[in-house]
Amino acid sequence: MAEAVSVVAESLAGDRARAARNVLGQVVLPGEELLLPEQEDAEGPGSAGERPLRLNAGTRSRGRVVCGPGLRRYGDRLLVTKCGRLRHKEPGGGSGGGVYWVDSQQKRYVPVKGDHVIGIVTAKSGDIFKVDVGGSEPASLSYLAFEGATKRNRPNVQVGDLIYGQFVVANKDMEPEMVCIDSCGRASGMGVIGQDGLLFKVTLGLIRKLLAPDCEILQEVGKLYPLEIVFGMNGRIWVKAKTIQQTLILANILEACEHMTADQRKQIFSRLAEC
Amino acid sequence: MEGAMLADAKIRTESGTESGPRVSGCSLRHFACEQNLLSRPDGSASFLQGDTSVLAGVYGPAEVKVSKEIFNKATLEVILRPKIGLPGVAEKSRERLIRNTCEAVVLGTLHPRTSITVVLQVVSDAGSLLACCLNASCMALVDAGVPMRALFCGVTCALNSDGTLVLDPTAKQEKEARAVLTFALDSVERKLLMSTTKGLYSDAELQQCLAAAQAASQHVFHFYRESLQRRYSKS
Amino acid sequence: MKETPLSNCERRFLLRAIEEKKRLDGRQTYDYRNIKISFGTDYGCCVVELGKTRVLGQVSCELVSPKLNRATEGILFFNLELSQMAAPAFEPGRQSDLLVKLNRLLERCLRNSKCIDTESLCVVAGEKVWQIRVDLHLLNHDGNIIDAASIAAIVALCHFRRPDVSVQGDEVTLYTPEERDPVPLSIHHLPICVSFAFFQQGTYLLVDPNEREERVMDGLLVIAMNKHREICTIQSSGGIMLLKDQVLRCSKIAGVKVLEITELIQKALENDQKVRKEGGKFGFAESIASQRITAFKMEKAPIDTSDVEEKAEEIIAEAEPPSEVVSNPVLWTPGTAQIGEGLENSWGDLEDSAKEEEDVDGTDGAVILGSTKMDTGVEVSNIGSQDAPIVLSDSEEEEMIILEPDKNPKKIRTQTISAKQEKAPSKKPVKKRKKKRAAN
Numbered sequence: 001m002a003e004a005v006s007v008v009a010e011s012l013a014g015d016r017a018r019a020a021r022n023v024l025g026q027v028v029l030p031g032e033e034l035l036l037p038e039q040e041d042a043e044g045p046g047s048a049g050e051r052p053l054r055l056n057a058g059t060r061s062r063g064r065v066v067c068g069p070g071l072r073r074y075g076d077r078l079l080v081t082k083c084g085r086l087r088h089k090e091p092g093g094g095s096g097g098g099v100y101w102v103d104s105q106q107k108r109y110v111p112v113k114g115d116h117v118i119g120i121v122t123a124k125s126g127d128i129f130k131v132d133v134g135g136s137e138p139a140s141l142s143y144l145a146f147e148g149a150t151k152r153n154r155p156n157v158q159v160g161d162l163i164y165g166q167f168v169v170a171n172k173d174m175e176p177e178m179v180c181i182d183s184c185g186r187a188s189g190m191g192v193i194g195q196d197g198l199l200f201k202v203t204l205g206l207i208r209k210l211l212a213p214d215c216e217i218l219q220e221v222g223k224l225y226p227l228e229i230v231f232g233m234n235g236r237i238w239v240k241a242k243t244i245q246q247t248l249i250l251a252n253i254l255e256a257c258e259h260m261t262a263d264q265r266k267q268i269f270s271r272l273a274e275c
Numbered sequence: 276m277e278g279a280m281l282a283d284a285k286i287r288t289e290s291g292t293e294s295g296p297r298v299s300g301c302s303l304r305h306f307a308c309e310q311n312l313l314s315r316p317d318g319s320a321s322f323l324q325g326d327t328s329v330l331a332g333v334y335g336p337a338e339v340k341v342s343k344e345i346f347n348k349a350t351l352e353v354i355l356r357p358k359i360g361l362p363g364v365a366e367k368s369r370e371r372l373i374r375n376t377c378e379a380v381v382l383g384t385l386h387p388r389t390s391i392t393v394v395l396q397v398v399s400d401a402g403s404l405l406a407c408c409l410n411a412s413c414m415a416l417v418d419a420g421v422p423m424r425a426l427f428c429g430v431t432c433a434l435n436s437d438g439t440l441v442l443d444p445t446a447k448q449e450k451e452a453r454a455v456l457t458f459a460l461d462s463v464e465r466k467l468l469m470s471t472t473k474g475l476y477s478d479a480e481l482q483q484c485l486a487a488a489q490a491a492s493q494h495v496f497h498f499y500r501e502s503l504q505r506r507y508s509k510s
Numbered sequence: 511m512k513e514t515p516l517s518n519c520e521r522r523f524l525l526r527a528i529e530e531k532k533r534l535d536g537r538q539t540y541d542y543r544n545i546k547i548s549f550g551t552d553y554g555c556c557v558v559e560l561g562k563t564r565v566l567g568q569v570s571c572e573l574v575s576p577k578l579n580r581a582t583e584g585i586l587f588f589n590l591e592l593s594q595m596a597a598p599a600f601e602p603g604r605q606s607d608l609l610v611k612l613n614r615l616l617e618r619c620l621r622n623s624k625c626i627d628t629e630s631l632c633v634v635a636g637e638k639v640w641q642i643r644v645d646l647h648l649l650n651h652d653g654n655i656i657d658a659a660s661i662a663a664i665v666a667l668c669h670f671r672r673p674d675v676s677v678q679g680d681e682v683t684l685y686t687p688e689e690r691d692p693v694p695l696s697i698h699h700l701p702i703c704v705s706f707a708f709f710q711q712g713t714y715l716l717v718d719p720n721e722r723e724e725r726v727m728d729g730l731l732v733i734a735m736n737k738h739r740e741i742c743t744i745q746s747s748g749g750i751m752l753l754k755d756q757v758l759r760c761s762k763i764a765g766v767k768v769l770e771i772t773e774l775i776q777k778a779l780e781n782d783q784k785v786r787k788e789g790g791k792f793g794f795a796e797s798i799a800s801q802r803i804t805a806f807k808m809e810k811a812p813i814d815t816s817d818v819e820e821k822a823e824e825i826i827a828e829a830e831p832p833s834e835v836v837s838n839p840v841l842w843t844p845g846t847a848q849i850g851e852g853l854e855n856s857w858g859d860l861e862d863s864a865k866e867e868e869d870v871d872g873t874d875g876a877v878i879l880g881s882t883k884m885d886t887g888v889e890v891s892n893i894g895s896q897d898a899p900i901v902l903s904d905s906e907e908e909e910m911i912i913l914e915p916d917k918n919p920k921k922i923r924t925q926t927i928s929a930k931q932e933k934a935p936s937k938k939p940v941k942k943r944k945k946k947r948a949a950n
Binding site for chain 2: 551552557568570597647706793794807812826909
């Protein structure tokens, strides 16, 4: 075959089998395949052309690899299914394995077990509340799943109220179920959110960014005004400050953080602190 | 990535040095794409190829009507809206082509009993409309974060009466052409996902068009990659 | 799809903010959101953005016979579509109350105000008049659809050029844009809708409400006006009682807003005309803000197609076997035989071929005609087989290989497939398998 085809083949090989650790933090696209560290050597000398130099060749240990959002197992490789930056978290002990996931800027939420979300009560039917969480179907919430609730002592929840809760059942085949208590029966912050304050929607990526342990935005925001704030993993933020004006300012800052670099954010916060 | 870059550079230099008579028409018009421009849909993209422009919005995985629910996979719907008048048979047939292409790459089994809706609005038609629709829907699906096993792109080729091949034809070129062929190709193996043709052509010409479409798809996927990299440059 | 419900807390916050004269996006009570007008490459095509609300307008024309009672007047037709793209709750093909209300309001604002000289649209009285059709598509709904739609409609009408016609005796000649410059419509004035949202039984009012404000409003007053402060239509909905003073005050505000918007429209139209005259770049590609990180442009990219011919030749050489004359009768199934070349006989495998057709339809779904189907299948598998040769372990395969002993095995494999398609319908399942692999 002519040259162009060999070029295609070449680029395919380059495209398809990149080592996961080489592209950490880079943008990956759906359809790309990633090699896990173990397979890098298993591939043999045939594909040695683009293989990186490894320093810890001897000390490799087989760890458990967890496929996070945006990745699928594909034979012995990882197949990227969403666009975003590839992230990796080392497991607690030792090297190898760990969690790989794709950090995307999606808007639509898909319930995940254990996620804390903000929902809106849409209906009361018998013993359960139907809660809109932005997913493909409303979540159910039992009236007993509140701190201190008994059959006699029902929680005061009205249609249209905001609920901060956690998913106990969330998978693709079942109706998601929420609770507002932890495993010890304590509210630990969950329950009905107060009647004031502002609810607004941002992308799921921004929520993850704001909740990341190394994110300075929350600290900076906290320095501006005293505030109450709740983040739902489903892209909803509830914020309340002393006055309407302050609440609005906070909401607008948080929304704007999405498309700003760390330096730009610093400038904005220093400007706001002055005025 | 490096491979793709290399390939791209190679093709560019080759065509640069060639400057022969054959280069006529064998180029893609200028491309532009803007993602996430609409606030309501979960994903949106506007795709421009020359003067042809299509806007796409994607909702999903969202709630589905009981009548359309599929128990083991997502219901994929494509709605194509013409600019003038109401949608007719031509739109319906295109909707089907696009839907089947999307269905081949979208991992619908990950979200059973949900709906994924792609709404396409023709903003201006200046040739290669179906290819532009395909490209817009792919970018909007990526923007919405719908899981996919590969990206796809659409390429239109036109064959003139004298047998010359035109890639990404304008409306005028399409009108004068003897045959117009549109292909959808996937990004992983550059294989054919969909093809639709109009007019007369020989099998040799079909192969030529396919080969040219594959070469062009390289550029489209390269464009996808660059624009997505730009989009995630601040995260 | 259902709309996300509005929580009590949002409702309360919005109302309290309105009482304090604060708006979510930092606007003042009488402020409009930013208006951006961009034009397409065709005449009569525009996109109007009012904040995040976005409307696409397109004007088209057609020669039709006039209405019986108005023989000398052209016809104006408005059609606003609420696409599902704009909001999940809009269902395609449904005439909702909102849609009917908006369309009616547009008609009253633009047709009944006689802003367009319909008599100038007459070509031959009683026989041929121009029908001007205005299609408006809502692309994104963030409140105040009517203002955005009315701006889009009037801008598209101002931008539109219809082909020139001449009448000689009974003959009507239509000129293409190359022969004679198309002519603009004659427009007397530009009516523009201005919406006022009322809260708390009319105590508070906001201009240009956004989607969330619209959800908590009590009533809406729409005033259509032109820059000469002539009211074209007025509509109050939502069932609130307004005082005369309130309506008068609103009409004063509307006058100011309409003046601003008219100026903006005229500036946008002038700009576009200037660019077109100077031969600069115009169209939607130019209106994309390239400094945004979500936007990306690529200049014209040359594609090297110099080798496609060779490639195609090679594929065909590999794929097509020399024509083979079947000189002996071939017995396909008991009772059915074939001699010589000709169409393939499908008597023995009716079910098989039917299934195959279905399969192709189901998986590919594309409209592929018989002959092309074969070629694409072969082409794809051929390229795929470059790095990973596909091994078929069919016993029939071996038989066929013997026919071409002097070529290399890889080529024969592809060859046999096409050979089989042409000659041996009973072996179709093999090809199907191959096709599937290619599709994977």
